[in-house]
Structures are given as C-alpha cells and as structure tokens.
Amino acid sequence: MNGAQRFSLAALAPRPWKNGGGVTREIAAFPPGAGMDAFQWRVSVADIGADGPFSAFPGIDRQIVLLGGAGVRLLADDGSFDHRLDKIGAPFAFAGERGVQATLIDGATRDFNVMTRRGQCRASVLAQRGGFTLAAGTDAVLLFAVEGAWHVGDQTLAAGDGLLFAAGVPATPARAAAGPALCLTVTLVMENPR
Known part of the structure; x- marks a missing residue:
C-alpha cells in the first residue's frame, strides 16, 4: 500500500x-x-x-x-x-x-x-471490532491488529502486525476476517506543525 x-x-x-x-x-x-x-x-x-x-x-x-x-x-x-x-x-x-x-x-x-x-501533538485511540474506513487526511495514522486477521486496502495483517501512515492516509477500507477481531487505530494530530 x-x-x-x-x-x-x-x-x-x-x-x-x-x-x-x-x-x-x-x-x-x-x-x-x-x-x-x-x-x-x-x-x-x-x-x-x-x-x-x-x-x-x-x-x-x-x-x-x-x-x-x-x-x-x-x-x-x-x-x-x-x-x-x-x-x-x-x-x-x-x-x-x-x-x-x-x-x-x-x-x-x-x-x-x-x-x-502536550501542546505539540494529540492522539485519538479507537478500538475497532468490525469493518471501518480510514478517512483521507494529512495526520499520521497507525493501525495495530490485536486479535484476528484484518484486510486493510491490499494488505492482510495478522495479530501483532500493523501499518503506519506517517505522512497522511488515503481513504482506505479495513475489514476483519471471520471470527473475533480487534484492531487499534491511532490518529496523531500535530498541533504545532513545523
């Protein structure tokens, strides 16, 4: 990707x-x-x-x-x-x-x-248990598969795998494979871009 x-x-x-x-x-x-x-x-x-x-x-x-x-x-x-x-x-x-x-x-x-x-960056951490879509943006976004397999765009993540979009993310669909699944999404928003 x-x-x-x-x-x-x-x-x-x-x-x-x-x-x-x-x-x-x-x-x-x-x-x-x-x-x-x-x-x-x-x-x-x-x-x-x-x-x-x-x-x-x-x-x-x-x-x-x-x-x-x-x-x-x-x-x-x-x-x-x-x-x-x-x-x-x-x-x-x-x-x-x-x-x-x-x-x-x-x-x-x-x-x-x-x-x-504090004052330079803030984070949003969400637990995802089903399908979701990463909205396009300029913030850094990190995905971490905690449980189950996840299909993110053209990649498949197993538990313990992840993806980092360091310079912004394109609109990207993500969905869990069958069975229990948990993925953490972290959006990192710079408050004082340099």
Whole structure:
C-alpha cells in the first residue's frame, strides 16, 4: 500500500523501561529516531511483569490499552484516579507527569502505549471490532491488529502486525476476517506543525 510502513511486533527488540521496571518495544516515534526527551509522539508495547511505579514523563499525555493478561490496577500518587485496566481494547488516558503505581491483577500483562507531547501533538485511540474506513487526511495514522486477521486496502495483517501512515492516509477500507477481531487505530494530530 502506497505510503504505509508495515511492522510486526515480533520483529521489534525489547528495551528496558526508562525506570527499569519492565520492557518496551517501540513501534514508532516522531521525529524518527527521537530519544525519550525529544519525541513529539511515541507508540510502543510494554510488558509488565511485576508491581511498581510507572516512569514519569513530564509534559506528556499518555494513553494505555490492555492487550493481554488479566490487567493492572493503576493508582495515582495524588489520589486523582484508581483505575482497573482489565478490559482488552479499552483506552485509559492520564498525564505522564503524574506518579502512578501499577499493581498486577493476576500475573504479567502486555499493554499498548501512546505518548504525545502536550501542546505539540494529540492522539485519538479507537478500538475497532468490525469493518471501518480510514478517512483521507494529512495526520499520521497507525493501525495495530490485536486479535484476528484484518484486510486493510491490499494488505492482510495478522495479530501483532500493523501499518503506519506517517505522512497522511488515503481513504482506505479495513475489514476483519471471520471470527473475533480487534484492531487499534491511532490518529496523531500535530498541533504545532513545523
């Protein structure tokens, strides 16, 4: 498909979290190659194997989606939220500078993470369970197949595969193959284009 970069989670090398409490696989970041202090947006998948604090990211808006496992309880240090992330495909948003303690509900989990630098970029994360059409536009769009097979334009994605339209997306139909299916769509809107 023209302009789309395909990726597979299985091919991405795990790296330690910023605070060393888990591992992450970076799917994509902008600008490409930007470090943890310079990205405008970053999409990754993290494995949480033990209770502990989340890394702090001042000035970053975060959205997290459970991909596998029983889930995790997220408790803000300031008491502003106490959230059970236990429904696969349901995004939860919070400020990256907020201290958050993570407690596993029943064993290790895998989570999808979207981080955007406040004032520069914002993200919309949607869980798709049937057919949908990507509207043509200039924003970056990332698709990630969580469950089942997906036909996106002329490509077929298996669970763990995805597509990144870094410079805008053409109008593109997407449909699930037979059986249970879940696809995450992330639209990344630049607020201060350079």
